[in-house]
Amino acid sequence: MPRRFRVALVTGATRGIGFNVGKEMVKRMPLTTTHMTSRHNVGGYQAILGMQLGAAARDRAKFVRMDVRDLEAVNELKEKIVKKFGGLDILVNNAGIYHVPNKSLSVFPKQVQEILGINYWGTKNVIGSFFPHFKPHSRIVNMTSNLGHIMSVKNMEDELKEALRLRFNSCNNEFELDGLLLKFQRDAIQGTWRKEGWPSCGYTVSKMAINAYTRILQRQFDEDDREDLVVNAVYPCTKHSKIDQSDMKILDDEEGARFVFYMASVKPNSHGVFPRGAVIWNNSRVVDNREGYTYNNKHQVKLPLEIPQV
Numbered sequence: 001m002p003r004r005f006r007v008a009l010v011t012g013a014t015r016g017i018g019f020n021v022g023k024e025m026v027k028r029m030p031l032t033t034t035h036m037t038s039r040h041n042v043g044g045y046q047a048i049l050g051m052q053l054g055a056a057a058r059d060r061a062k063f064v065r066m067d068v069r070d071l072e073a074v075n076e077l078k079e080k081i082v083k084k085f086g087g088l089d090i091l092v093n094n095a096g097i098y099h100v101p102n103k104s105l106s107v108f109p110k111q112v113q114e115i116l117g118i119n120y121w122g123t124k125n126v127i128g129s130f131f132p133h134f135k136p137h138s139r140i141v142n143m144t145s146n147l148g149h150i151m152s153v154k155n156m157e158d159e160l161k162e163a164l165r166l167r168f169n170s171c172n173n174e175f176e177l178d179g180l181l182l183k184f185q186r187d188a189i190q191g192t193w194r195k196e197g198w199p200s201c202g203y204t205v206s207k208m209a210i211n212a213y214t215r216i217l218q219r220q221f222d223e224d225d226r227e228d229l230v231v232n233a234v235y236p237c238t239k240h241s242k243i244d245q246s247d248m249k250i251l252d253d254e255e256g257a258r259f260v261f262y263m264a265s266v267k268p269n270s271h272g273v274f275p276r277g278a279v280i281w282n283n284s285r286v287v288d289n290r291e292g293y294t295y296n297n298k299h300q301v302k303l304p305l306e307i308p309q310v
Contacts, residue, residue, distance in 0.1 A: 021094065067122075
């Protein structure tokens with residue numbers, strides 16, 4: 001069988017977990033060209049990667065300045081990749097931002113706008129642009145967080161938490177989910193977000209949205225003619241300097257990156273039943289509020305499902 005050349009894209013990839021995920025791909029997939037993006041200056045990173053992995057690695061890594069909020073820039077990179085490689089095999093949506101919540105009416109709406117602009121709408125920009133160009137057996141990873149779980153929401157009564165969970169679970173398509181996020185943004189601007197049952201953390205809402213979007217996107221993939229397209233939301237359990245992780249077992253960036261790499265590169269059907277449209281975190285546990293989820297619309301899997309570490 002001829003060896004298959006692939007192309008990967010990692011957003012938010014010049015530091016932390018994003019850089020290490022891209023580095024893992026460059027190191028472990030010699031037949032893959034890995035594009036690593038950042039909204040900031042990317043000068044010098046290719047040389048750094050070359051010093052860490054050897055000169056040959058520089059040819060397999062392409063650092064690109066791209067803000068996921070800028071749809072024109074996203075489409076420009078998409079056109080270059082499609083023209084040269086014919087499509088995309090691996091996408092890791094790591095670009096994101098966190099702000100320590102500030103409940104001031106003059107600050108919170110701005111936080112919400114920036115957080116959702118990158119974490120949710122920016123992720124959708126990238127996936128929407130590349131959607132027609134995902135190759136069969138493509139793997140997409142949307143990075144999520146422990147704050148995306150309803151149990152992380154603080155200073156909210158249990159019935160309000162349950163109502164919030166049901167809000168996201170009841171979204172059956174992108175239109176409904178987008179509408180829910182636009183309502184949150186409006187409520188933040190009007191200063192009524194707490195009255196309307198939202199938490200005072202824009203980042204939490206953004207990651208709940210990513211988890212719901214991942215579920216919806218997998219449903220679209222399952223109805224697509226292309227074979228074996230898989231997306232999962234993954235929390236690598238790595239250290240975040242601004243987020244409370246006191247109840248978590250924290251991994252270093254290198255170990256977390258190995259797991260993300262595994263989720264983004266697992267071979268087609270190589271492990272039989274493999275999570276699809278799931279939220280996976282906390283030492284590789286599948287986190288889901290349902291009793292089971294459907295793989296390929298055929299196999300019912302009971303949770304939790306343990307995923308082997310790389």
